[in-house]
Amino acid sequence: MASVDIVIPVLNEERALPGCVRTLAAYLGGFPLPWRITIVDNGSTDATWRVAAALSGELERVHARRLEIRGRGAALRAAWQDSTADIVAYMDVDLSTDLDALFPLVASVASGHSEIAIGTRLAPGARTRRSLRREVVSRGYNALLRHGFGVRFSDAQCGFKAARTDVVRPLLGKVEDDSWFFDTELLLLAEHNGLRVHEVPVDWIEDTDSRVRVVRTAVDDLKGLARVAWSICRGRAAVEVARPEPAPRHPDAVVARPREATFLSFATVNVASCALYALVYLSLRETWSPAATNLGAVALTFLVSGAVPRRWTVARLRRAAVRVRSAARFSMVYALTTAAALAVPSAAGRAAEVGAVLAAYGPLALSRWIAGSKRTRARSWTRRRRLALRRRTLPHRRMTVRHRPPF
Numbered sequence: 001m002a003s004v005d006i007v008i009p010v011l012n013e014e015r016a017l018p019g020c021v022r023t024l025a026a027y028l029g030g031f032p033l034p035w036r037i038t039i040v041d042n043g044s045t046d047a048t049w050r051v052a053a054a055l056s057g058e059l060e061r062v063h064a065r066r067l068e069i070r071g072r073g074a075a076l077r078a079a080w081q082d083s084t085a086d087i088v089a090y091m092d093v094d095l096s097t098d099l100d101a102l103f104p105l106v107a108s109v110a111s112g113h114s115e116i117a118i119g120t121r122l123a124p125g126a127r128t129r130r131s132l133r134r135e136v137v138s139r140g141y142n143a144l145l146r147h148g149f150g151v152r153f154s155d156a157q158c159g160f161k162a163a164r165t166d167v168v169r170p171l172l173g174k175v176e177d178d179s180w181f182f183d184t185e186l187l188l189l190a191e192h193n194g195l196r197v198h199e200v201p202v203d204w205i206e207d208t209d210s211r212v213r214v215v216r217t218a219v220d221d222l223k224g225l226a227r228v229a230w231s232i233c234r235g236r237a238a239v240e241v242a243r244p245e246p247a248p249r250h251p252d253a254v255v256a257r258p259r260e261a262t263f264l265s266f267a268t269v270n271v272a273s274c275a276l277y278a279l280v281y282l283s284l285r286e287t288w289s290p291a292a293t294n295l296g297a298v299a300l301t302f303l304v305s306g307a308v309p310r311r312w313t314v315a316r317l318r319r320a321a322v323r324v325r326s327a328a329r330f331s332m333v334y335a336l337t338t339a340a341a342l343a344v345p346s347a348a349g350r351a352a353e354v355g356a357v358l359a360a361y362g363p364l365a366l367s368r369w370i371a372g373s374k375r376t377r378a379r380s381w382t383r384r385r386r387l388a389l390r391r392r393t394l395p396h397r398r399m400t401v402r403h404r405p406p407f
Contacts, residue, residue, distance in 0.1 A: 005035075006035065008038070010041055010048055010052065010093050011048070011070060012044045016094055023099075027099045031103065033106065037061060038065065040065055042066075042067045080168060081172060088162070097158065109164055114198035115190065116163040118156075118187070121155050121158055122139065122154040123155070123201045126202055130206035134206060138155070145184070158204070179220060189239060270362070281294065284296050284297060290353065337357045340356040
């Protein structure tokens, strides 16, 4: 069972900290996963550290640590790097996010479905209560992320996130910000490296006793966005993250080949088809007219490459749809390539004529191969499944019929 370490970064929060930790600890009493609360005091000048230490001694699953540097990012980096839990999370000390969203947040990561989960105040289903200024700034900032970076998450700065520890640690080595931009930079790097970010709509109420300076934070965020964009452009945002390859659960699943192998096969077949077509066209053109030459080249190329079903040459087709589709495709290819051949003036030479028909045949061969390969895979998978089911069920049916008692 996955364990969870919930980090609460604090700076001069002596008033809000006791109520936050006690409320959270009481709520986690019925939490279905092993948990721990870690308070990280990052440079407080009031009695916050004394309060945190007292809460650590009072509550069994509450731990506290102190940093001499300020910044929420620095606090999260230190706590997440040293955590022994399977999942690391964090929330703001004011508990602006309703705690009922905590289990859906952690569950998506604990199940292995996602590597990172975030609370969002801007997705459908979320309910918020906050000032107009913060609403406008938040929506504008996240719109900039969506249109400027093409991200799929809707709310980068909500203080309510969770991640798999083994996945987030390599990302932390690339995150440079130690302040409020830490969240955004982490998410940008996660999406850039192909990690899945799950969103949980939350109920959120603004606490006016906040340490966030909206204008200053917005300026710092814009600087951070420019820095991350420059890092991505230079190829320095890639991170080696260990992720298991997806594997089928069904024992008889027919798994598709990797995209690289499929592309290589496609390129080989397409190039060979075009080369064969050009060779046949050049050979027949010495004695035949352009239209007759093209008819022979297209017909022979279709037969060799398998565009015309093999059953035409060995047995009668049983499906009229296949026959009609193949005839229509052949007619279209022949008509377009013949038009290209006849459009070339005779004075242009044989090389120009062959180039024209190849320019028309190449894209048609590409589309034909893609469509044909999809149907071939579908038919072969269906046929294999039908035969497998028949092999499994027929013996059972015979036995059942043979031993059925008389009525």
